[in-house]
Amino acid sequence: MKSEPNEFGIDDLINKSGQTEHWDGVRNYQARNMMRDQMKCGDRVFFYHSNCDEPGIVGIAEVVREGYPDFLAFDPADKHFDPKSKPEQPRWFMVDVKFVKKLTRTLTLKELKQHAELQDLALVRRGNRLSIMPVSEPQWDFILSLE
DNA sequence: GCCAACGTTGGC
DNA sequence: GCCAACGTTGGC
Secondary structure, eight states, rough: OOHHHHOOOOOOOHSEEEEEEEEOOOOOOOHHHHHIIITTTEEEEEEESSSSSOEEEEEEEEEEEEEEEGGGGGGGSTOOOTOOTTTOOOOOOEEHHHOOOOOOOOEHHHTTOGGGTTTTTGGGGOOOOOOOOHHHHHHHHHHTTTT
């Protein structure tokens, strides 16, 4: 899961009550479908810092609440407001994630791109813009072995 | 259903 | 700040 550290970095997650936060503001259907349909309690996710000096994986979090409507889409005062999403038929979903750990160092995008084992990882593919993407178990284990 | 115009993401 | 690569919108 990608987040801009200027907006919400891993330290912001650590500082939340219960070290848990809802992953709001996703307005992309592919990413929505993953949160709504696929991500289950106990699933672990890499926390990725994007759009910053050193883009890369900085830590691990865990899904603690499965897909439910992104209520910010209902709030006209919020920047993520979407008039097409109604409480009776929500268009956007989110999950809650809880901090698990920081990695001992940042696994930079640059570094991840250098490993043939990760060539199919969506993150390193050209033009990728998805903010949430799947990681296979072998990919997960390999990435952790780099730490 | 096509596709041009536009907006966004995000690395660099 | 630039711009490639997408996704979305909306006229036709």
